[in-house]
Amino acid sequence: MDDHHYIDEDEVLFRPIYQTSKSFYVLAAALIAVFLFGAAMYVRQFIFGLGETGMNEPVTWGFYIISFVFFIGISHAGTLISAILRLSKAEWRRPITRMAEVITGIVLMIGGLHPIIDLGRPDRILHIFERGRLQSPLLWDMTSITAYFTASTIYLYLPLIPDIALLRDRGGKFHKLYEILSWGYQGTERQKHVLEKAINILMVMVIPIAISVHTVISWIFSMTLQPGWHSTIFGPYFVVGAIFSGIAALIIVMIVFRKVFHFEDYLKKIHFNYLGTLLLVMSLLWFYFTFAEYLTTFYGHEPSEMRVFLYKFVGGYAPFFWLMVFCNFIVPVVFLSNKKLKTIPGILIASIAVVIGMWLERLIIVVPSLANPRLPFITGIYVPSLTEISLLAAATAAFILGFMGFSKLFPLISIWEIKEGREESVRMVSERLNEYLPSKGHIRKEIV
């Protein structure tokens, strides 16, 4: 009976699974259309060759690699943030972690596909397993992304088990699926203990894997001799950028679902406030890294480096560069450091700006270096073709579709963790607080 009462309490979290509005189908149909168009364009590229893109010599990497770095970056939202918040026992994490983990899962699938889309011979992809050279950064990359995908999917799945058990107990839709996926979870003490232990192990494991993933992606660039890429700062720079864009994407997803599924009672102002502060910190950190990177280049004044530098600052890519600075630094700092502007719409604006800005940053990193190679007599220009633009649209559509699909199968907010929080966190937190507060008696003695 007690259980039944609890379900009623959080009924709003179950509602998206059982009730589907008309606009959901309309949106889904539109997104599927976008996705299918992208898929058709890819088939065309597969048949006729990579010439369908706007890539050329020397700009041999374009939108696909940009999207790859960008989407993998977004994936850091998830698992890393949820793991860090869990690890630091931040109580406000409870309604956030699930969405963060879902972002990771979906986006890793999308991002991980992009290097394959980018291949001239996708039919030979198995050569990587057959004759792979571990000396190549591409192999490091594949290894770490696969590891990250595995770890983060399990990390998404484990905290989902108690919720799946709840859905199973309700019966009805997808009963069989939930029965299989819940692994006979009944919520006994032992099961709870094992689950918690597993989550704890994973959350510690996931953090270094997540950091390694984006470091290795940056190494794809920084291991080359290209001016503008060959930089030791790239590892941490990429990780910071990834977490930055990840938090922004997470905030957007949270605000959208809060509005659509009426989660106002779960995602309160304070959650956005905290995440907004985190975003502000990351924005400042991003600026610090960007500043350090470009100041070193400018001060060293090497001719080949300077060509790339000037191309970004005053040359062909200046509009994108300054728009990036505006989106990644000025907008977030203005909106997030001002109490009057740090409302939910304000935080949403800052987050959207950051996502756009981080995409531009990937563009700024990939294209100008290739367009100004070391041998100064060849320069390139890059204009993306319809194929590349429609595949970017298809990737975005796939991201939204993935979330929509997930929301119809599983709760977007971890119900059991909310319940646990309601029942235990006040006691747990006050116990913890008492542990590290100095005792009163002790103080009095000192004073006397």
Next chain:
Amino acid sequence: MPRYGMVIDLDKCNQCGACVTACKLENNVQIVSKENAEMGRAMFWMKMLDTSYEGNYPDVRAVNIPALCMQCDEPSCIKVCPVRATFKRDDGIVAQIYPQCIGCRYCMANCPYTAKVFNWFKDEQPVENEKCHNIDVSVRPKGVVEKCTFCIHRLQIAKEKAKAEKRELQEDDYVPACVEVCASKAIYFGDLDDPHSKVSKAMHDYRKFTLQEELGTKPKVYYLSAKSE
């Protein structure tokens, strides 16, 4: 084992571009459409680089230097290849394995000389052009990276011929197409380690330089020029 290399005497070179044409025909390098060429997809294994301009307007003259794959002793392209589709042979030639290439273009991104080209489309030439195809060189499929191989097929043929005639490989048995056609005899080719070869004699010249020496890729294509670069 020889170590093949090349010396290009820029003071002798009259920039006629015969080497570019010869290379293109010899190696069946794809001729792309006009639109693609304008996009920057023209394919050359050997190309003329516009380095600078001489004289004052209107008597201006472009200074071009022929450039090809530098056949580095420390090639940066082979380091990053995920599938060993490019490798350095014992005789120093950096070779490509076309059926192994997955087309990731990482080697192109890491070549400081921008010497590699990619097959953006399937090679479709008019029927008449097929008569010009060199049957000794395979036509590359779409989606793979290619570059100058020092006309490696000529080495193969020369070796077979020498074997059939039961003699050692002579210096003049094997030269790439660009060397053969050079009217001003500005390009020397041969074994760099052989002190008696023409190329190693030409190499020991105060005018010698290589492109981007500072990167430590150790190119085996040397240039000679009295004008400082």
